[in-house]
Amino acid sequence: MIRSTFALPAILALLSLAGLVSALTGDGWRDFVSWAVLSMPLLATVWAVARRSSRKDQSK
């Protein structure tokens, strides 16, 4: 796992900002880019939840 506290949050933040601007500058593929990268915070959360269940089993 990346040890740096802010590496992943910074990547998520930059992607989100790119997504917010992308859909503003045009339609079509730019909308798709914005949907894809703005889904990252949700996917990161889903990933964290999935990881939590496997870890809990290990600790028992």
Added chain:
Amino acid sequence: MKRSAVRAWYLVHKWTSLVCTLFLLMLCLTGLPLIFHDEIEGALGGPPPLAGPASSSTAPGLLPLDAMLGRALAERPGEVPLYMAFDNESPLLTVTTGPAPDAPESQMTLMLFDRTNGRLVAPPGEEGIMEFLLQLHTDLFLGLPGMLFLGAMGVLFVAALVSGVVLYAPFMRKLDFGTLRTGRSRRLKWLDWHNLLGITALAWMTVVGATGIINALATPLVDNWRNGALAEMTGLETGAAPLSPSRYGSLDKAMASARAALPGNDPQFIAFPGGSYSSGHHYAVFFQGDTPLTKRLLTPALIDAETGRLTDVRPMPLSMKALQLSQPLHFGDYGGLPLKLLWAALTLFTIVVLGSGVYLWLGRRHAPLSMRLAEVTSGGRIEPAPSPAE
């Protein structure tokens, strides 16, 4: 980070969050349905979509603007026109009237017309649930003071985000990104959720918070534009007597002058003399570009309302551009339904962050500060003592 620094940031985070949380929760809960404003109004039996040429165009088969205005004023005898707005997808056209050129928003009447046949599509003055939610979200029904107050809550929210990020550093020092400890105490579980959702949605929350602050300043920003850049364009002295509505000239002539000055652009709306978006003597026709970005960056053409001659065309100053771009970035209505759904999901993230924040504070508000700081710097491995009430 030094202990004293953690202490200071902890107190900033605690107080900025506590003061704004209740209002932020209200803004999230009213904002959630507002994201789907169009969809909800459509489902509640709003006007059916009209087929035909865009009312903002010069396509044949569209009635003259003067005829449309005549129809609107016939519906509201004794009133004066305030705004006429166009549509790029359908022949729908809206006319806003009021008892006087500078009538406040509460006295305005909005009507929808079909520009191909002049028919009234939606009768005036229906205030639905969405209007109520929007008003609550914008100004708590308190007008300008309400807007500025919510803007101040937005400033506290952004300060809470910044201090939250700073505290994220000592808390997560020895933890992996995405750590969710759900098998131990309930407090630790919510602390991890608070951190995870807060950090993943951070950029979005900051953008929506910051654009909310700019939107809250709409009234002073527009006033400033009207008294500065616009007054300069008109060359009129401030306080010049406004033109009487009986002397307003042809709208079609004015629109033709404006179009000639900005070829290839289509109008978004006309502001009539005497309102916030025009001078006392001019029709201000606001033109928009054709990308989602330039559609928001309006360019006003000022036409002498009496003679129909063009007075000036100038791009908006930076402050107005910032305001115009803040609107889509706050409402999330510019990238289709998937973007709206993501907006809703991230609003839910925010609600969980706010709720868990209150829960964490309530649970240990009587614990000594040193214990609460130890909880932050140990990544939750040391928990503050429970409050006596528990």
